[in-house]
Amino acid sequence: MPEAREIGNNLIIEANIKPKSSIFKIEKKDNYIIYCKSSPEQNKANQEIIKEMKKLTRNQVKIIRGLKSKKKSILLNNITEREFEKMIE
Secondary structure, eight states: OOSEEEETTEEEEEEEEEOSOSSOEEEESSSEEEEOSSOSGGGHHHHHHHHHHHHHHSSOEEEEEOTTSSEEEEEETTOOHHHHHHHTO
């Protein structure tokens, strides 16, 4: 499965999650990696991912697959892959 695909005005990214990191950041190497400070217990990491990505993109964000997994599919509304990549540089 591709790491990102555009559907209309929206973007779906496939990302690996690294919880308990020192800072929140998103990297693109061979794939997207999201480092989050929260632990995966009690949905805290998912909540942090949504909150921080909303701040970054200024748009709605939803985890559409992988709520209990380190591999997630995340829907970003009203953004292209190029715009998203510029935001995380």
